[in-house]
Amino acid sequence: MSEGSDSPVSRRKFLKKISQGAAAVATGGVAGGAMHAAAIQSSADTGKQGKVQYGMLIDLRRCIGCQACTVACKAEADVPMGVTRSWVEYAEKGLYPNVGRSFLPRLCNQCSEPHCVRVCPTGAxxxxxxxxxxxxxxxxxxxxxxxxxxxxxDMRYLNPVTRFADKCDLCIHRVAKGLVPSCVNTCQGRARIFGDVNDPTSEIHKLIARNPVSVIRETYGTQPNVYYIGLDTTDENTKKPGQYVRVTTNKAKSKKRT
Amino acid sequence: MEHHLMWHWPVIGYLFLAGLGAGAIAVSGIVVLWDPAGEFRHRAELVARLGAFIGPLPVIIGTALLIFELGRPYRALNLLTSNFWFMLFNPSPMNWGSWFILLFFIFATVYALTFLPWKALLRGERGERLAARSERWRSPMAVICVPLAIAMAIYTAILLAAVPARPLWHTPVLWLLFTVSAISTGLSAIILVQRFMFRKPGAVRGAVRREDPAFRVTEYYLVSMKVILIIAELVVIGLFIMFAHMTINSSKFAVQTLLPGGEMATAFWVGVILVGLLLPAFIEGFYLLRTAVLGHEFEWPYVINVSAPIAILFGGVMLRYVIVVGGQITGPIGI
Structure with a gap:
């Protein structure tokens, strides 16, 4: 991995050491300021610490859009025909010869503020x-x-077999046994990293900290836990004047991309 | 282009019928409470009676539509029983709504029972006693039913408006639109039933007769109330579109579907605006003004008399259709 997971001294550790040193030797206002800095640093570090939050980081530079994750998910979770838990969207834009295609693997974001949970009338x-x-x-x-x-x-669907709501559950049956979700397991380019985003020793936590990650539709305030590196937010509805954009989603017949 | 709709006709029908039932009860209760001992109530007693009898029926039909749309209808009990303490603090509008429906149905049924002609149904002392008790319970029941009915009407909109992921629904104007429409359709249902019942003068024994001047006065009041509600609804629809336009981003994008050129434009402009609002407003407005300005007697041909409330009911269905479907075929823009 080239994301710098083995860099000798990170900025965070460096700041921590400085603040600890300052707190130890300094007196009066200097100590106060340094302690304040230390407090900020530690609160940023341990904001949600102690609480396990599984999530995923998808490095889109490594995604080749092969849909292996889509197939693996279908097979693993026995998802009926016509519905999907996880898929890869293609966004094409530009005019020949200056064209580009980006991939966007989608799955449930396991939000920290999930709106689906708020509206559920039964607590199911x-x-x-x-x-x-x-x-x-x-x-x-x-x-x-x-x-x-x-x-x-748009991560939830009506399971046509059971007639109940269904969704990606990060392969809970695999995760409970210490395995990674099926889509992560099958990913050819190792674009998907799974783990506890709150555990500072986990690979996903380090990668989130050291890379310019983004999430989908952050403005909705749902605090998603699926992060992307190199996210291309191209959308047919927000295309620039004269731009050619075509988005292919999991729904062959639906015009809307949600 | 085909669309993937998760909520369709059963939900549209439910939103319309729940609004209609709530509107009918609200009108009936307001008429009762307007002047509990006065003259107006005597004249409008038929309106209060019809509203009370109409009220619980559409609500229970609409609820049945929803419950049987679920794969397993008995599961609907989970709305009320899955976990009491959780239910008490559950912020989900659907859960609140299921409690409202339950309470509304119970109280509206009791309220409707107070309008039954007990003396005619039960001979002797029992009939007398029940009639006296009904008389006593009617106003207290109306006091409970009117706020419950208004809560029901508002809830049908909050159910949709609570969802930020559907920008067409996620607007603070929707509850006003649905509440005005609910009262307007409830009133229309009362007027329609009244007109069907009074096709032949004196069809209902003991009630106000068609040739009775009191009937005309009531009719005049009802129709003018309805025209005022139609104008209010037009204003609220204007607010609805304006709000979405001013909010820009996803809301503006979503409301494009209602505007000319959008997918729902025909259903909205023809179904809701033209047939549902403008047509009855012009027909009824014409006869109202004839009476109000020229001093003619308030009377009109039977066909027009019946078609105006039917048009308003049709407009109420179309409004729910346009909002429910339009909300689902549009979504947040950008990713």
Missing amino acids: TYKRPQDGIVVVDQGVCIGCLYCAQACPY
Whole structure:
């Protein structure tokens, strides 16, 4: 990996050492200022620490759009025909010869402020306290699809077999046994990194800290836990004048990209 | 282009019927409470009675539509029973709505029972006693039912407006639009039933007769109320579009679907605006003004008499259709 996970002294450690040193030797206002800096640093570091929050980092520079994750997800979760839990969107833009195509693998963002959980009238969908995965209790769900309306990422669907709401659950059955989700397991370019985003020793935490990551639709305030490196936000609805844009999603017949 | 719709006719029908039932009860209760012992109530007693009888019916039909749309109808009980303490603090509008429906249906049914002609139904002392008790309970029940009905009407809009991911729904104007439409359709349903019942003068024994001047006065009040509501609804629709335009971004993009050239434009401009609002406003406005300005007697041909409230009811369905479908075929812009 070239993301700098082995750099000798990170900026954060450096600042921490300085502040600790300053606090130890300085007196009066100097100590106060240094301690203040240390407090800021540590609160930024440990804001949500202690709480496991599984998430994913997708390095789009490594994604080749092969849809292997889509297929693996379909097989692993036994997703019925016509619906998908995870897919890769293609965005094409430009005019020949200056053209480009970007890939956008989509899956449930396991948001820290999930709107689907807020609107659920029965409490069937909830965020698991032990790992932060948003799940649907199929024994309580009534299939009203209010959650599917509320999700800004269109990650929920009506399972045509069970007639209840269904979604990506980060392969909870695999994760519980210490394995990675199926899409991560199958990814050819190792574009997907899975782990606890709050654990400072985890690979995903380090990569998020050291790379210019972004999330989808951040303005909705859902605090997604799926991060992207090199995210291209091209959308047909926001294309520039005279620009050619074509987006291909998982829905062959739907015009809308959500 | 085909669209992937998660909520369709059962939800549209439910939103319309719940609004209609709530509107009918609200009108009936307001008429009862307007002057509990006065003359107006005596004249408008038929309106209060019809509103009370119409009220609970569409609500229970709409709820049944929703419940049977679910794969397993018995699961709907989870709305009320899955976890009491959670339910108490659950912010989900759908959960609040299911409680409103339950309470509304119970109280509206009791309220409707107070309008039954007990003396005619039960001979002797029991009939007398129940009639006296109904008389006593009617106003307190109306006091409970009017706020519940208004809460029901507002809730049908909040259900949609609580979802930021649907920019057409996520607007603070929607509840006003749905509430005005609910009261307008409830009133139209009352007027329509009243007109069907009074095709032949004196069809209902003991009630106000068609040739009775009191009937005309009531009719005049009702129709003018309805025209005022139509004008209010037109203003609120203007506000709705203006708000979305001023909010720009996703809201402006979403409201394009209603504006000329959009996918829902025909349903919106023909179904909601033209047939549902302008047509009845012009028809009824004409006869109202004839009476108000020229002093003619308030009377009109039966066909027009019946078609105006039907047009308003049709407009109410189309409004729900346009909002529910339009909200789902548009979404947030950008990724």
